[in-house]
Amino acid sequence: MKRSFVREILESIDNETISFAGGLPNEKLFPSKELKKCASKVLKNKEIYQYGLSNGIKELRQKIAKMYCNSGFKTNEENILITTGSQQAMFIISKYFENKSITLEKPSYLGAINIFKLNHIKMKEVDLKKDGIDIKKFEKSFAKTKLAYLIPDFQNPTSTTYSKTKRDEVAKIIKKYDGILIEDSPYSELYFEKKETLISSQIPNNSFHLGSFSKTLSPSLRIGWIRASKELIDSLIIIKESIDLHSSGISQYILNEYLKDDANFEKHTQKIRDDYQDKMEYFCKCLDKYLPTFKYTKPKGGMFIYGSFKKIDTFELVKKAMKEKVLFVPGNQFYTNKEKINNEIRFNYTNSSKKDIKKGIKTISKLI
Known part of the structure; x- marks a missing residue:
């Protein structure tokens, strides 16, 4: 059995990479201060060890x-x-x-x-x-x-x-x-x-x-x-x-x-929803402008946009994109019979800035 293609390509990410590949949450929204306070409190209790x-x-x-x-x-x-x-x-x-x-x-x-x-x-x-x-x-x-x-x-x-x-x-x-x-x-x-x-x-x-x-x-x-x-x-x-x-x-x-704190958790979760919806809308606008032949359905939530081209081999496309420091997951990875599907893509939109979203999609468009 082969390793997950997603996990493998994530290993190629560096500070210059624009990744639409893994289902990564927006790390800027992690409640780090609150979690740090919680950790400081519970770590004083020896029983937790x-x-x-x-x-x-x-x-x-x-x-x-x-x-x-x-x-x-x-x-x-x-x-x-x-x-x-x-x-x-x-x-x-x-x-x-x-x-x-x-x-x-x-x-x-x-x-x-x-x-x-x-x-x-x-x-x-x-x-x-x-x-x-x-x-x-x-x-x-x-x-x-x-x-x-x-x-x-x-x-x-x-x-x-x-x-x-x-x-x-x-x-x-x-x-x-x-x-x-x-x-x-x-x-x-x-x-x-x-x-x-x-x-x-x-x-x-x-x-x-x-x-x-x-x-x-x-x-x-x-x-x-x-x-x-x-x-x-x-x-x-x-x-x-x-x-x-x-x-x-x-x-x-x-x-x-x-x-x-139930109320705080709900407030935090709503903040994530608002941020992800905004990112999704912007990602869709960039797709429509720079990749108009990519057909997709706008999601009602979650972390991904999925769609397809008519005659573009997306597995070959991702190989070219990786050389330009842009990553996404070709759709054939999500089928048990991978070789039969070659024109679909899954994009993650949650962990990229709007600047990187635009730059990444424009880069992919130049490779087609």
Whole structure:
């Protein structure tokens, strides 16, 4: 199995590079001062340096459970497993379903595809439409696999957002076949218009809901979580313990301290939404002006713009762009059969200045 192309090209970044590649948050928006205060406070407590519970510290799990309850999704701390980022959450669940088959979107998140391969999970791709997965094809596939991996909120890589109708239909199919949904939601709080209802809230005993603080606070904390029934969580803890015993206690305690101020966290998250929407609008204007043949749908949230050219090989294009210190991810990386797709691109717009956005897109236009 090859390494993630995204992770590989990120290693080529230096101070002169304009990167539209990785899904990096805007580091200027990290609440560094607040987190520093929280760290200074909790580091005085010697207990935080000790081994902790495998499922995570109780206070943090309670706060995450409260977030679900506030949105109408009944949850308690027993339904939460703290993980070392949502990437580990994906690995734990994949290990649980090792050697099974899974239905997923086409295209889909590269990190998940690699994890499924590593755990010998056979992937059955289903096309995405503008309002979500193709329901007829999804049901046909899910009837056989009884396991699905979906990203309904600002999907990676396409930024597709599932409509209410599609969410309801997916939930009905999961119930009908008594299967399991893995609902990956790292971008659900990064909405520009409204927050959508989680599919998992309709099927709490037939789903794993994955969340993360990497996109809203700091990826360096490496704190994510799984929300599921107590029975499913108990099954996963065995796998979690075998990997790392528990996620970083220090990160958990710092995060727990920060989340004590609900209003401040919401204010911070809204600041991110406003900044990202502004960046997205500017990125789209530059695309329309300098790359008019690139066809895309403007996202309603998240971190990416996805689209395609008619006859341009974007894998060859990125090789040329890298020589000019501009990076993006060619769309073929998000398919299980990479060689068949050669004209699509995923752009990240959240971690570049407007000056670099304009310069980067103009550079790409000169290479076409």
